[in-house]
Amino acid sequence: xxxxxxxxxxxxxxxxxxxxxxxxxxxxxxxxxxxxxxxxxxxxxxxxxxxxxxxxxxxxxxxxxxxxxxxxxxxxxxxxxxxxxxxxxxxxxxxxxxxxxxxxxxxxxxxxxxxxxxxxxxxxxxxxxxxxxxxxxxxxxxxxxxxxxxxxxxxxxxxxxxxxxxxxxxxxxxxxxxxxxxxxxxxxxxxxxxxxxxxxxxxxxxxxxxxxxxxxxxxxxxxxxxxxxxxxxxxxxxxxxxxxxxxxxxxxxxxxxxxxxxxxxxxxxxxxxxxxxxxxxxxxxxxxxxxxxxxxxxxxxxxxxxxxxxxxxxxxxxxxxxxxxxxxxxxxxxxxxxxxxxxxxxxxxxxxxxxxxxxxxxxxxxxxxxxxxxxxxxxxxxxxxxxxxxxxxxxxxxxxxxxxxxxxxxxxxxxxxxxxxxxxxxxxxxxxxxxxxxxxxxxxxxxxxxxxxxxxxxxxxxxxxxxxxxxxxxxxxxxxxxxxxxxxxxxxxxxxxxxxxxxxxxxxxxxxxxxxxxxxxxxxxxxxxxxxxxxxxxxxxxxxxxxxxxxxxxxxxxxxxxxxxxxxxxxxxxxxxx
Amino acid sequence: xxxxxxxxxxxxxxxxxxxxxxxxxxxxxxxxxxxxxxxxxxxxxxxxxxxxxxxxxxxxxxxxxxxxxxxxxxxxxxxxxxxxxxxxxxxxxxxxxxxxxxxxxxxxxxxxxxxxxxxxxxxxxxxxxxxxxxxxxxxxxxxxxxxxxxxxxxxxx
Numbered sequence: 001x002x003x004x005x006x007x008x009x010x011x012x013x014x015x016x017x018x019x020x021x022x023x024x025x026x027x028x029x030x031x032x033x034x035x036x037x038x039x040x041x042x043x044x045x046x047x048x049x050x051x052x053x054x055x056x057x058x059x060x061x062x063x064x065x066x067x068x069x070x071x072x073x074x075x076x077x078x079x080x081x082x083x084x085x086x087x088x089x090x091x092x093x094x095x096x097x098x099x100x101x102x103x104x105x106x107x108x109x110x111x112x113x114x115x116x117x118x119x120x121x122x123x124x125x126x127x128x129x130x131x132x133x134x135x136x137x138x139x140x141x142x143x144x145x146x147x148x149x150x151x152x153x154x155x156x157x158x159x160x161x162x163x164x165x166x167x168x169x170x171x172x173x174x175x176x177x178x179x180x181x182x183x184x185x186x187x188x189x190x191x192x193x194x195x196x197x198x199x200x201x202x203x204x205x206x207x208x209x210x211x212x213x214x215x216x217x218x219x220x221x222x223x224x225x226x227x228x229x230x231x232x233x234x235x236x237x238x239x240x241x242x243x244x245x246x247x248x249x250x251x252x253x254x255x256x257x258x259x260x261x262x263x264x265x266x267x268x269x270x271x272x273x274x275x276x277x278x279x280x281x282x283x284x285x286x287x288x289x290x291x292x293x294x295x296x297x298x299x300x301x302x303x304x305x306x307x308x309x310x311x312x313x314x315x316x317x318x319x320x321x322x323x324x325x326x327x328x329x330x331x332x333x334x335x336x337x338x339x340x341x342x343x344x345x346x347x348x349x350x351x352x353x354x355x356x357x358x359x360x361x362x363x364x365x366x367x368x369x370x371x372x373x374x375x376x377x378x379x380x381x382x383x384x385x386x387x388x389x390x391x392x393x394x395x396x397x398x399x400x401x402x403x404x405x406x407x408x409x410x411x412x413x414x415x416x417x418x419x420x421x422x423x424x425x426x427x428x429x430x431x432x433x434x435x436x437x438x439x440x441x442x443x444x445x446x447x448x449x450x451x452x453x454x455x456x457x458x459x460x461x462x463x464x465x466x467x468x469x470x471x472x473x474x475x476x477x478x479x480x481x482x483x484x485x486x487x488x489x490x491x492x493x494x495x496x497x498x499x500x501x502x503x504x505x506x507x508x509x510x511x512x513x514x515x516x517x518x519x520x521x522x523x524x525x526x527x528x529x530x531x532x533x534x535x536x537x538x539x540x541x542x543x544x545x546x547x548x549x550x551x552x553x554x555x556x557x558x559x560x561x562x563x564x565x566x567x568x569x570x571x572x573x574x575x576x577x578x
Numbered sequence: 579x580x581x582x583x584x585x586x587x588x589x590x591x592x593x594x595x596x597x598x599x600x601x602x603x604x605x606x607x608x609x610x611x612x613x614x615x616x617x618x619x620x621x622x623x624x625x626x627x628x629x630x631x632x633x634x635x636x637x638x639x640x641x642x643x644x645x646x647x648x649x650x651x652x653x654x655x656x657x658x659x660x661x662x663x664x665x666x667x668x669x670x671x672x673x674x675x676x677x678x679x680x681x682x683x684x685x686x687x688x689x690x691x692x693x694x695x696x697x698x699x700x701x702x703x704x705x706x707x708x709x710x711x712x713x714x715x716x717x718x719x720x721x722x723x724x725x726x727x728x729x730x731x732x733x734x735x
Contacts, residue, residue, distance in 0.1 A: 102695070102696065103696060107691045109691030111687065112686060113686055115682045116682055117683075140681075141682065141683070148643045152685075176698070191696065196694050199598065200694060208692055208710070219674075438707060
């Protein structure tokens with residue numbers, strides 16, 4: 001019998017869920033991701049240095065903890081994605097290039113790429129090994145795991161290496177250590193290994209292209225100069241995808257900031273569920289600059305979702321150095337006004353707290369860099385006024401008019417999401433200078449909240465965002481499928497009942513109530529809810545009471561009729577459950 | 579039965595990496611000094627566009643935008659980057675293979691990888707970025723080690 005635990009809050013939430021047609025679809029039972037530990041005994045992933053279990057990681061040696069993080073990340077991706085072919089990740093922890101203040105954390109990539117294979121969905125297009133195997137339905141490079149790191153015959157799919165010198169070599173990122181917990185709960189001086197592994201593994205699974213942003217060239221000359229990622233990399237200015245472009249066009253597109261997007265239908269459709277509304281500054285007067293300007297909300301302080309703020313703007317003056325940077329106590333009285341400060345020289349939080357102390361109702365930080373928005377990072381429980389960042393150009397236009405008076409409204413857009421283009425497509429990272437090497441193969445940094453596959457691995461990732469953000473929908477666009485063990489059409493990562501009873505009618509301990517077994521949008525059926533009552537019920541009476549409550553709630557919500565409710569209660573009462 | 583599609587493929591891959599190295603180094607230098615400063619380029623006698631990047635000459639066919647084959651010195655520099663990152667040489671530049679069913683496969687080893695690099699800012703904050711090749715990672719490490727953090731980074735949390 002199919003029985004699981006459902007808490008009461010879930011049951012109440014059920015009342016707000018949409019009903020969906022109960023149709024059985026093929027089940028996809030996840031992917032098996034195997035870690036091929038290529039380290040020698042006693043080192044790296046086999047390091048025997050004693051360690052204390054931390055953050056859900058039960059390992060008692062350094063090596064065991066590191067391996068557990070890899071395996072946990074593999075489990076996360078394996079739960080999200082589906083493949084009949086095991087994915088083998090060869091992994092190693094070894095000393096990598098490092099200095100006391102800077103170093104490589106780790107890396108990953110696909111070992112082999114494939115095009116025009118059986119099951120390939122786009123011709124003359126390269127796919128990462130793991131995805132190619134999934135689409136083919138068999139292992140394109142069968143055989144035992146590779147004997148060592150980056151050693152032939154390359155039967156493995158992904159390689160991953162991480163820096164074993166961190167925390168062991170005092171001259172490598174001095175004072176820092178890997179955090180081996182599985183809960184993203186690292187201290188300030190620790191580096192969240194899980195976040196980095198999840199991110200890099202995501203690249204290896206398909207969130208990366210094989211095209212140089214500097215030359216525009218792919219792995220081979222046309223037609224084999226493009227990859228599946230490029231198929232969905234769209235430049236909205238030219239209307240071409242990177243798969244359709246010449247090398248020269250790709251080079252130009254790589255720096256078309258704000259106009260390079262992911263064109264896949266799944267990511268676009270899911271964006272409203274993941275991204276916040278775009279913060280904006282609406283200049284009300286003077287007319288010469290009136291209009292709506294994009295802004296970056298701060299990670300600290302109250303959200304603009306709580307309401308708009310309309311006020312006159314005033315430039316900060318702290319009387320020290322660059323007087324408009326707001327890094328020292330302000331000499332202005334900002335009562336009832338919005339402070340305008342320039343970025344630079346101190347933390348964003350410092351600027352906000354100084355403006356707040358001077359009576360400001362909000363803060364606008366104007367970028368000191370020619371492109372993009374200030375990142376507006378930081379944490380502060382003391383900040384009680386909202387802060388936003390504006391671009392150098394837009395903020396400069398406002399600053400130029402402050403002498404004559406500027407009135408503006410800070411708020412959230414009703415139509416545009418934070419991180420999408422005006423067409424609603426999610427932006428890819430395309431800074432105006434291809435200097436970081438991060439361009440295109442990441443989501444843009446303007447996404448709010450942050451996504452796993454942004455170029456800067458952010459500290460605000462939580463267990464609930466383990467790859468389950470827009471990244472997985474990009475994988476779906478590329479041809480991956482989601483794991484759906486029970487075949488109810490609700491991906492396991494979204495499914496509150498991953499092993500649903502999908503019978504046509506609600507059957508309780510052999511008693512067919514005749515009630516249509518509705519599937520709700522969270523992946524649970526009426527049978528799931530009723531049968532969950534048996535889990536933990538101390539006696540039959542309590543089971544019947546719980547089942548009756550479920551029936552009453554469903555009836556109250558209009559999901560079933562009174563007669564249906566009676567039929568369920570009758571079957572429950574006649575059963576021998578629990 | 580497998581046969582090689584392009585015997586020069588390893589060569590082209592190495593080229594692509596060297597090209598990436600060249601342009602990236604240029605971009606990094608440009609950012610550190612004047613972001614709008616144009617590159618100094620000259621046309622060589624054999625028709626290639628020569629650009630000096632971080633002390634390394636690269637040569638581009640102006641019509642196709644592609645690099646000419648790497649010299650021994652350029653190949654050695656690429657191998658050096660591998661050596662520096664891993665502490666041991668790693669092979670780069672593999673040959674594509676065409677299979678009987680019409681599919682094509684290519685071992686790419688570490689040619690296409692993503693690396694996370696971390697540096698500790700002057701303010702003590704940790705800054706993590708993900709880059710997509712060895713050279714950029716090495717450049718970032720060297721830059722953050724030898725230079726002060728850019729002004730733009732000083733107030734980031």
